[in-house]
Amino acid sequence: MTTALITHPACLNHVTPTGHPEQVARLEYVLRALEGFDLLREEAPLVLDDNLLKVHPQSHISAIRNAAPKDGWVSLDADTHMSPGSLEAAMRAAGGNVRAVDMVMNGDVQNAFVAMRPPGHHAERTTPLGFCFFGNVALAAKHALGNHGLKRVAIVDFDVHHGNGTQDLVEDDARIFFASTHQSPLYPGTGAAHETGVNNNVMNVPLPGGTGSIGFRRAMEQQVLPAVAAFDPELIIVSAGFDAHRADPLAGLDFTTEDFAWVTQKICELADTHCQGRLVSSLEGGYDLDALAESAAAHVKILMEQST
Numbered sequence: 471m472t473t474a475l476i477t478h479p480a481c482l483n484h485v486t487p488t489g490h491p492e493q494v495a496r497l498e499y500v501l502r503a504l505e506g507f508d509l510l511r512e513e514a515p516l517v518l519d520d521n522l523l524k525v526h527p528q529s530h531i532s533a534i535r536n537a538a539p540k541d542g543w544v545s546l547d548a549d550t551h552m553s554p555g556s557l558e559a560a561m562r563a564a565g566g567n568v569r570a571v572d573m574v575m576n577g578d579v580q581n582a583f584v585a586m587r588p589p590g591h592h593a594e595r596t597t598p599l600g601f602c603f604f605g606n607v608a609l610a611a612k613h614a615l616g617n618h619g620l621k622r623v624a625i626v627d628f629d630v631h632h633g634n635g636t637q638d639l640v641e642d643d644a645r646i647f648f649a650s651t652h653q654s655p656l657y658p659g660t661g662a663a664h665e666t667g668v669n670n671n672v673m674n675v676p677l678p679g680g681t682g683s684i685g686f687r688r689a690m691e692q693q694v695l696p697a698v699a700a701f702d703p704e705l706i707i708v709s710a711g712f713d714a715h716r717a718d719p720l721a722g723l724d725f726t727t728e729d730f731a732w733v734t735q736k737i738c739e740l741a742d743t744h745c746q747g748r749l750v751s752s753l754e755g756g757y758d759l760d761a762l763a764e765s766a767a768a769h770v771k772i773l774m775e776q777s778t
């Protein structure tokens with residue numbers, strides 16, 4: 471089997487104001503880095519309301535739809551802006567995650583990387599936040615449970631920021647295990663170790679600034695990976711943010727590209743043991759363009775090695 475790359479050119483039409491870190495070039499760099507890779511390339515569909523409604527009320531969906539401007543920008547918070555192309559991009563980013571779950575669950579591919587923007591892990595039930603509009607990985611997890619008959623889905627989030635949105639959307643659902651490593655203190659300020667969900671189905675591992683490779687690998691090996699193994703998931707979804715890279719301008723963890731390859735390998739090994747290798751990875755943050763491109767390529771290379 472192979473690895474799918476799911477994306478859509480509409481994600482390049484989500485334009486943020488000049489100087490905004492979550493910029494069009496991020497996706498251009500990632501896609502360029504994946505040129506020539508032997509991937510099954512798939513265009514992301516628009517998300518269906520049925521999928522959005524699994525994690526957001528209709529009022530949130532309508533508010534995002536109605537906010538989309540005809541020209542210029544509309545700011546939903548200090549960091550989160552909509553241009554005329556943002557609505558379609560957000561709907562395809564969510565739809566791409568659903569499509570990835572379908573492809574992996576149907577056995578079309580072993581695993582999938584969803585290279586899309588806007589990201590999703592900060593979007594809460596009724597609040598767009600931190601560059602995010604819809605909870606992409608949370609709604610993908612709900613789709614796997616509701617439409618593919620799974621009983622347990624794990625989400626692993628190694629973005630440098632806490633996935634407050636994902637946590638908000640899944641913490642009351644014991645069928646989903648959500649584990650996050652993130653720098654703390656840092657935006658958005660959530661993700662303390664005592665936030666453990668309705669049934670110990672949330673694991674937060676806050677890391678102090680400057681943690682680096684050794685501390686990250688220790689946190690993964692001693693906490694996150696054993697907890698995911700104990701949960702015995704049938705599918706693993708990864709919130710793959712690469713902003714913990716030492717070159718990243720928004721944060722102060724000190725990871726290297728090698729660390730992202732390492733953690734990808736470890737998560738793939740878990741997927742092999744517990745879920746017949748089924749894994750969906752979704753791009754979240756990463757704001758140094760070169761480090762992002764290099765890290766995403768290293769990540770996808772490991773996914774491809776697992777699927778041969």
Ligand SMILES: [Zn+2]
Nearest residue numbers: 629631713755
């Ligand atoms: Zn981030």
